[in-house]
Amino acid sequence: MDKDDKRRVLGDAIILCGRCGFAKRYMELEGPPDLADCPDCGSPMIRDCPSCHAPMRSIMQVDCRVCGTPLRDGEAFGVPIRRKAEPPDRGPVQLPGADA
Structure with a gap:
């Protein structure tokens, strides 16, 4: 299963x-x-993103993929959030058969 397939199944944006x-x-x-608030x-x-309003794409995301604005602290519970370099934003996933 490639990343686009996973995004179609799991969701292409997150709330964190x-x-x-x-x-x-x-x-x-x-x-x-x-x-509105964490359960x-x-x-x-x-x-x-509070600056450019781009949606968050990764649970591990710390900075905005579009403008680079910090979204949250790079540590959780005193441990650095390990993450790969964020790829540029590709926008929402188009579902098969959906009108563009």
Whole structure:
């Protein structure tokens, strides 16, 4: 299964708690889940970049893929968040048979 197939099944965007790391995937074309605050710790959920409003694509994302704005601290529970370099944003996944 390639990355685009995984994104079609699991969701192509995420909503994330910047404090405890709770995250939920969703399909961008369907819109984010109705979560204003984290169900685990009560902190505000991060839906997109505060500067350019690009959606978050990875649970491990620390900086915006589009403009580079920091989205959250690079550490969780005193340990650095290990991540590969973020690829550029490719936009929402088009589902087979969906009109573009």
